[in-house]
Amino acid sequence: MPTHRGGNLSGLSLQEFVLVGFEGELETRVLLFAVFLVLYVVTVLGNLTMIMVITLDVRLHSPMYFFLKNLSFLDLCYASVIAPKALVDFFSSTKIITFTNCATQFFFFSLLATTETFLLVTMAYDRFMAICSPLHYPVTMCPSACTRLVLGTYCGGCLNSIVQTSLTFSLPFCSSHHINHFFCDVPPLLQIACTNTALNELLLFGLCGLIIVGTTLIVLVSYGYITVTILRMRSGTGRHKVFSTCGSHMTVVSLFYGTLFVMYAQPGAVRSMEQGKVVSIFYTLVIPMLNPLIYSLRNKDVKEALQRLGQKHTVV
Structure with missing residues (x-):
């Protein structure tokens, strides 16, 4: 087994990397x-x-909650691609990840992050059609169309x-095999x-x-368009319900897009990888944790379904 002492590689294969992660004293790593x-x-x-409630409650079998269930599934997978390895590495002496595992982790991380970006747009389109x-x-957002x-x-x-x-992984990595991050990222x-x-x-910042x-x-x-339509509504109750639903979605969009924009679409916004690690915590762990809380706490239908x-559980 390769060893890692004093920040140097000893016997490390060309097909392996070391995830530096968060360095510090034992107390800091424990925290x-x-x-x-x-x-x-x-x-x-x-x-x-969220997935269970939306699946079991027939009243939530609508396009909006179908997309919300898929968002919860993405967040669950998204965090699971990053967190388990990061947790193990806090107390690992080597923090080694193979070239193949690194590429695989990055592939699924990029896949899920980009998919969530497109899904949030789809959810905005769903609200636009429902309100405007x-x-x-019912025809535009039929089950087959949603799928x-x-x-x-x-x-x-x-x-x-x-x-x-x-x-990224067609590049030659010969200067160092220490990845100054807690997961494999570009x-x-x-x-x-x-x-x-x-x-x-150029391609990273351009495409992202x-x-x-x-x-x-x-x-x-x-x-x-949704805001204009809401302001024309005569019913105050209707306006409040629509604003509550749309407000939850806009909160999620602002948090997710904001952190991704700082990290990937604005060259120089993150001055060091230490800052990059902190920003990464938000969109890999904090936001996936907040999404179900935001939708459940601000959504009357979800709270009633819960x-x-x-x-039912109490009666059984």
Whole structure:
């Protein structure tokens, strides 16, 4: 087994990397381990609960909750790609990850992150059709159409992931095998490549910027029309319900897109990888944990479904 002493590689294969992660005294690592563990456990429980409630409650079998269930599934997988390995590495003496596992982790991370970006746009489109064109909504957002939209988000995520993974892991890594991060990501991998990475950086920021900025504009335009339609509503109760639902979605979009934009679509925004690690915690663990809380706490239908499920469990 290769060893890692004093920050140097001893017998490390060319097919292996070392994830530096968060360095510090034992007390610091214990604290960070506890934070990561709590975030991950809450993420798993929260998203599993959302999936279960939406699946079991017939009243939530609508396009909006179909997309929300898929969002919870993505968040669950998204955090699980990163957190378990990061938790193990807090007390590992080697922190080694093979080239294949690193590429696999990055592929699924990129796939799930990009898919979630497209899914949030799909959810905005769903709200736009429901509020601005209610008569056409049942036909436009029929079950088959919703399924095709979700499959389309995965296809878009897979395409971006294939491009990013193939470009990144075709680079030669000969200057260092220490990845200054707690998971395999493009920015720290580009830092240890021993070749000119200008093209990779251009494609990274260009493609990610196009996806993030493009989808953000679509969401903003959709909610612009939604806002105008809501303001024309005569019923104050109806306006409040719609604002509550749309407000939850906009909160999720702002948090997720904001952190991704800082990290991937704005060159120089993150001045060091230490700052990058902190930003990464937000979109890999904090946001997936917050999403089910945001939707459940601000959504009356979900809270009522949770109460009904709790009452059935009590009766049984």
